[in-house]
Amino acid sequence: MSRDLPRLTAAARGFLALPRTATLTTLRPDGTPHVAPVRFTFDAATGLARVTTRAGTRKARNVAAGGPAARVALCQADGPRWITLEGRASVDTxxxxxxxxxxxxxxxxxxxxxxxxxxxxxxxxxxRVLRLNV
Known part of the structure; x- marks a missing residue:
């Protein structure tokens, strides 16, 4: 786990394991946000979230354009419960x-x-992990 990542409760880990869609927020080259629905996985042991996509998508291009400093937010919500995972992102083939x-x-x-x-x-x-009611 990343040394800065707070420990997740069993309830939070369980919530992140539910087969839900989330939103991925990336920044366009002009600095404006791009929000896209995605399916993802999260490995709580390593603090690594993964989103599979196509190289030509806006989200992949935004992350690639951001270089090693690219930051993103991934938010899974279900009614009044939500968790946002924030961190540095990279695109890999x-x-x-x-x-x-x-x-x-x-x-x-x-x-x-x-x-x-x-x-x-x-x-x-x-x-960074932000959450409510989880």
Whole structure:
């Protein structure tokens, strides 16, 4: 786990394991926010969240354009309960990282993610967790 990541309660870990859709907020090159619905996985042991997507999507391009300083927010909500995971993000095309992201996604959502011709994984090293009623 990232040394700055607060310990998550069992309830928070359970909430993040539910097969829900979240929103991923990235910053466009002009600094304005871009918010997109995504499916994701979170490894509480390492503090790493993963989003599989296509290389040409706005979210992937925003993260890539941000370089090593790119920060994102991933928020899962269910009624009055929500958790936001914030951290530095990167885009990776490594087949091993992609396979791990697909494996985790399949385990969480019960089916594999779409298989586009230009797959990438956005990896988020979570260093801040905000939550309410979880």
């Amino acid at each position: 490594d087949p091993v990282r992609l396979a791990e992201a697909v494996r985790r996604y399949t385990a969480r959502y019960g089916s594999a993610p779409p298989a586009p011709p230009d797959p990438v994984v956005i990896e988020i090293t979570v260093d």
